[in-house]
Amino acid sequence: MTTDKAPPRTKSRWPRKSRSKALMILRRVHLYIGLFLLPWVFLYGATGAMLNHSGLFPEAEISRVEASKLADSAWANFPDGAELAEQVLAAMRKAAPDSTIEVNPDQAPEFTNDIAFELKEGGTRHAVHLNPVDKSAWVAKFPENHExxxxxxxxxxxxxxxxxxxxxxxxxxxxxxxxxxxxxxxxxxxxxxxxxxxxxxxxxxxxxxxxxxxxxxxxxxxxxxEDGYSPRAFFVRLHTSHGQPPHWNFRRIWSLFIDAMAIAMVTWGVTGLLMWWQIKRTRLLGGIVLSLSVVTAATMYYGMMHFYATTKL
Structure with missing residues (x-):
């Protein structure tokens, strides 16, 4: 009767105790950096959304105007993107008669923004945004700035x-x-x-x-x-503040926190990946989600590259 001996275990180059200690340190770094920079996380999250959506946490009273209510105005004669592109091409051909100018049929003309106007009456400011695509509009009435x-x-x-x-x-x-x-x-x-x-x-x-x-x-x-800003404008200003002035002042110190946020976001990504990998039962699903993330990010990257290449914005 013979018995098979189990192969001797090879010692890991990195002992389990040291590995566990290193992972614990990474978790603490992940945690405490997040706790310390939590006000900046909230600030950039909220103000980023405010920059993207003017109606979020508005300081102005916003009124919508449906396209049907503008049908009898001059706005009804505004050309759509294709019509305006043809008018621009016609003007280009007239200005350069010796050149052959044709529109690219693979790229539909697109407006980049609303057409906006501003009207000031006393201490009140109005902004009128006209949507050139669906022909609607919205009007913002800003309160008087108390600063x-x-x-x-x-x-x-x-x-x-x-x-x-x-x-x-x-x-x-x-x-x-x-x-x-x-x-x-x-x-x-x-x-x-x-x-x-x-x-x-x-x-x-x-x-x-x-x-x-x-x-x-x-x-x-x-x-x-006083700083002269409304509360919304002040927080949006904090979001967009960048660069380092030549003097040591609070703006320069603020720039250091911007650097800290940049480092922290990369650190959270790396430590998050390490912590995810340590939980074996989540590796398969997490790998699928991560793969989808990479594909989505690559698609958006090349899509935005195409957008900027065609619009020169």
């Missing part, structure tokens, strides 16, 4: 400072280029709007001064400690 910027020294619009600080910066550009091995005689064009902000007093009244280096324009408004 408006009140101008001071209205007689001052632009300042001429000698020597001109913007010209000093412009004259420095060739030197900066030369130190990077670039020699160019091309025209130097301004990029962006650098501003100098500071607080001052005008006749003992605190004011906020914003000086635009590019053209010397200056805004002087009374300073009351």
């Amino acid at each position: 408006p910027f009140e101008p001071a020294l209205k007689e001052i619009d632009r300042l001429q400072i000698a020597p001109n600080p913007f010209e000093i910066a412009k004259q420095t550009v060739p030197t900066a280029l030369n130190h990077t091995g670039i020699e160019s005689n091309g025209k130097i064009e301004p990029l962006g709007w650098c501003k100098l902000n500071f607080l001052a007093k005008v006749d003992d009244t605190p004011v906020r001064v914003t000086y635009v280096l590019r053209d010397g324009h200056v805004d002087i408004t009374k300073y009351t400690g």
Whole structure:
């Protein structure tokens, strides 16, 4: 009678105890980063939806106008996408008679946005959005902003400072280029709007001064400690704030939290994958979901690439 001996177990290069400890650390990292950055998670989630949908958490009173109610107006004569494309092509052929211009039949003409107008009456602002596809419209009535910027020294619009600080910066550009091995005689064009902000007093009244280096324009408004934004506009502004100013201030600190959110989102993805893989019973279904995710993301990636290529937005 013979007995088969079980093959000796080979020791794992990474002991189970160490592996468990590492996974526990990853779980804690996943958890505590999420808890610390929870306000930013809520902020970017909510304000991202607000940017995508103007009617979400609105500060304005929105009224819908059905297409049938606009049928007797000039809006009834507005051409659809195909008609307007033909009109544009006809104008192009007239402007360039020696060229052959034809529309691509594989790409239907598409409008990018509503046609919007603004009307101000007193302290109330109205926005009118006309949908060129279904011919409907919606009107937004914005409440009066209780934190408006009140101008001071209205007689001052632009300042001429000698020597001109913007010209000093412009004259420095060739030197900066030369130190990077670039020699160019091309025209130097301004990029962006650098501003100098500071607080001052005008006749003992605190004011906020914003000086635009590019053209010397200056805004002087009374300073009351208010930001001039409605609550919705303020939170949307936080969502879109980006870049790092040259000074250490709260905006620059905010940019560090944006970096932290970027790192955290990648960390959550990686640690989430590791934690999912540790639960064997979820591997099959999770693998299917992950495969669908990759296919969907790739489809959207190439679809958006095509959209931007055809619209030049």
